[in-house]
Each structure stands twice: as structure tokens, then as C-alpha cells.
Amino acid sequence: MTVEYIRYRIPAERAAGFEAAYADAAEALAAAPECVAYELTRGIDEPDRYVFRTTWTSPGTQSEDYLKGDYLKGYEGDITDRSRYENTAVRGDGGSVPSLYDWIGGDEALQRLTEAFYREVLKDDLLYPLFAGMDPGHPQHVAVWLGEVFGGPSAYTAEHGGYAHMIRRHLGRGIQEKQRRRWVSLLMDAADEVGLPDDPEFRAAFVSYIEWGTRLAVINSRPGVKEYDAPMPKWNWGGHPPYRG
Numbered sequence: 302m303t304v305e306y307i308r309y310r311i312p313a314e315r316a317a318g319f320e321a322a323y324a325d326a327a328e329a330l331a332a333a334p335e336c337v338a339y340e341l342t343r344g345i346d347e348p349d350r351y352v353f354r355t356t357w358t359s360p361g362t363q364s365e366d367y368l369k370g371d372y373l374k375g376y377e378g379d380i381t382d383r384s385r386y387e388n389t390a391v392r393g394d395g396g397s398v399p400s401l402y403d404w405i406g407g408d409e410a411l412q413r414l415t416e417a418f419y420r421e422v423l424k425d426d427l428l429y430p431l432f433a434g435m436d437p438g439h440p441q442h443v444a445v446w447l448g449e450v451f452g453g454p455s456a457y458t459a460e461h462g463g464y465a466h467m468i469r470r471h472l473g474r475g476i477q478e479k480q481r482r483r484w485v486s487l488l489m490d491a492a493d494e495v496g497l498p499d500d501p502e503f504r505a506a507f508v509s510y511i512e513w514g515t516r517l518a519v520i521n522s523r524p525g526v527k528e529y530d531a532p533m534p535k536w537n538w539g540g541h542p543p544y545r546g
């Protein structure tokens with residue numbers, strides 16, 4: 302991801318025209334396939350300062366490739382700086398929005414969830430054959446996994462073998478779609494049974510991860526899939542952009 306900044310100094314009498322021109326010019330960015338997001342911000346302390354920030358999927362594109370046309374012609378001389386940046390490892394969500402992990406009620410709530418869930422799994426005609434030889438620590442391990450995915454401590458990575466271990470546990474199991482569906486359905490029942498938050502926003506985010514995760518579990522369980530490693534998924538409230546390989 303590349304972040305591009307264009308800084309301007311625009312005197313108050315030209316500000317309205319400048320913002321209107323940008324609104325027109327930026328329309329092209331909404332259709333630019335390499336553009337992730339864009340915004341024009343205005344200085345609070347010094348209102349004559351503007352920063353136009355654009356995030357790109359790669360360093361190969363910049364806004365001048367799209368912001369052509371005549372809209373911004375009169376403002377080129379007002380640019381004070383134009384520079385591009387790439388992400389470092391220092392990044393994260395701020396504290397204004399709680400993590401899904403905190404919203405659920407942390408590890409204690411997740412442990413209650415997986416205990417209730419696997420109790421039913423072991424009674425289920427479709428799922429029992431897959432889980433008959435289940436490790437007794439399995440419900441607790443899955444709770445720790447979910448905790449890390451939902452923004453809690455990185456304990457599955459640190460203490461349970463991380464992503465590669467989870468993949469290994471699904472290899473060759475030949476999970477069928479109807480078993481996946483039942484798994485999802487029993488987990489949702491367990492969420493109600495143990496009183497997980499039931500607000501639409503939380504449940505939508507929760508189901509979104511469970512749909513994604515169970516579909517991957519099915520794919521990973523197919524014949525011929527080899528062991529692999531990948532970064533731990535991190536789930537949040539928002540939607541995810543499509544996977545493009």
C-alpha cells in the first residue's frame with residue numbers, strides 16, 4: 302500500500318472554489334482500480350492548509366495519473382509539497398472502537414462459547430465422525446484462536462503453533478459442505494445459549510468471520526492440499542475487500 306500526500310496553501314477567498322474543483326477532479330479516483338481511498342482535509346489550526354491523501358494498492362500509480370483535466374489547473378502553483386509513503390510495521394486501530402474480542406467479553410466468554418459448542422458437536426450425527434477423536438484441549442484451543450483473530454492476545458501464535466498448526470489440523474479431513482453448514486449452525490446456537498452480544502453489528506461481523514473461516518476449512522481439508530503458513534487473520538467490524546489472489 303502506498304500513501305500519497307499533496308499539500309496546498311489556499312487563501313480563504315479561494316477555498317470554496319478549490320474544494321468544489323477537487324470534488325469534481327476526484328470523481329475519477331472513485332473509478333480508478335488502483336485507488337483504495339482518497340480524502341481532502343483542511344487545516345484546523347491553519348485553515349489555509351489543505352492535504353489531499355490518496356491510498357494506492359501499489360507505488361506504480363499516483364493521483365496525477367487520474368486528476369487530469371482542467372479542474373485543478375488553477376491550483377498547481379499552490380502545491381507546497383507532494384510526497385509518497387509506504388506502510389511500516391507501526392500501525393493499528395485506535396481505541397475509539399472496541400475490538401470484537403473486548404465486545405464479546407474476552408477469553409472467558411469465548412471459552413464458554415466453545416465449551417457449549419463442542420458439547421453439541423459431539424452429540425451431532427453429521428459432525429461426530431469428524432470429532433470423535435478430538436483432543437480434550439480442542440475447545441479451549443479454538444477459543445484462544447478466535448480470541449487472537451478478534452483482536453485479543455496473540456496467544457494462539459505464541460503458545461499453540463500459530464496459523465500453520467491450525468491448517469495442519471484440517472488437512473485431509475474431507476469436510477463436506479453439509480458438515481460445514483451444521484458447524485456454523487451449532488456455533489450460532491451456542492452463541493445464543495451462552496449469551497454472546499446479539500446486536501446486529503456484532504453478529505454480522507461474527508458470522509462474516511465464521512463463514513470465511515469455515516469455507517477455508519473446507520478448502521484446506523480437500524485431498525492434495527499441502528501444509529502452508531500465512532499471517533494470522535485479523536477480523537474487525539468492517540467489511541473486507543475481495544480477495545484477488
Ligand code: HEM
Pocket residue numbers: 428431432434435436438439442443446447461466467470471474476480481484510511512513514515518519
Ligand atoms: C471459522 C472456522 C474454524 C476455525 C476457526 C477452526 C479452528 C480450528 C483450530 C484452531 C484447530 C486446531 C486446534 C488445536 O490447536 O488443537 C482446529 C482443528 C480441527 N477442526 Fe477446525 N476450525 C474451523 C472450522 C472447522 C470446520 C467447519 C470443521 C468441520 C466441520 C472443523 C474441523 C476440525 C477438526 C476435526 C479439527 C481437529 C480436532 C482434533 O482432533 O483435535 N473445523 N480447528
